[in-house]
Amino acid sequence: MPIWGETMSAVTQCPKCNTRFRVNPVQLGAYRGMVRCGLCQEIFNAARYLRDGELNLQSIISSTQKEVQREFVESLTKGAPITHNKFYASHLAVDGMGVAVVKPRFWWFWAAAILLFVSLVAQTAYFYRVELVANFPGTKPVLTLYCELLDCSIPLPQKLDQLTIESFSLVRADPQQASVITLDVSLRNHALYAQAYPDLELALTNSMNATLARRIFRPSEYLKVGEDEGRGLPSNTEMDVRLLFSVVDLNPSGYHLDLVSSPLNR
Secondary structure: OOOOOOOOOEEEEOOOOOOEEEEOHHHHHOOOOEEEEOOOOOEEEHHHHEOOOOOOOHHHHOOOHHHHHHHHHHHHHOOOOOEEOOOOEEEEEEOOOOOEEEEEEOHHHHHHHHHHHHHHHHHHHHHOHHHHHHHOHHHHHHHHHHHHHHOOOOOOOOOHHHEEEEEEEEEEEEOOEEEEEEEEEEEEEOOOOOEOOOEEEEEEEOOOOOEEEEEEEOHHHHOOOOOOHHHOEOOOEEEEEEEEEEOOOOOOOEEEEEEEOOHHHO
């Protein structure tokens, strides 16, 4: 009979890399206590490098080889479970030299990998929160809570290449008031999601195409009463804008109109 029961084990430490392993003394006895570290491949006598205060393997190793081998075969046929300790979960295998190989299973590696993955997802959600909400509206409640924790906001997306000026004209509003001009603009959103209203930049030029004056109209200036700027321009929608302004003493002969990204989306 062996000195230890089948469920007893000990902790040995590799003399080269100081990695600890939980080992089964009955299995070790079949190889005279010689094991190979699964981390650095060092071959050493497990009985000589037991941790202080652990049970001694030497009494098991000195048992008759026949008895040890019998119990080793029985332990394999019974499907002995893998043992665990606070350092590594480990098991034994046999290499080509007939030496038991102790192989650590790096649970901490997988824990670190999961932590890095979660961190990557969190950073991606932060930097692409606007696009995520635009393309996947169902994520908005979760991302809104996430932004409350980070003190950030989720503005409407604004892709100027998906916004176009379909038509525009600049005419005098009243022949009796030559300085008052009317600007009519038709805007269209070609995106598959609502977009923030853009700014309108108007430049008045002379006959030499030199700029006489430039002005930017914010959405709050050109939206009609009752229109909610926060809702944005809906997907695949066209809207008409009319603006009145004065050009006293300028006498322009031409103009340019461009869409400009609003301050919140720059």
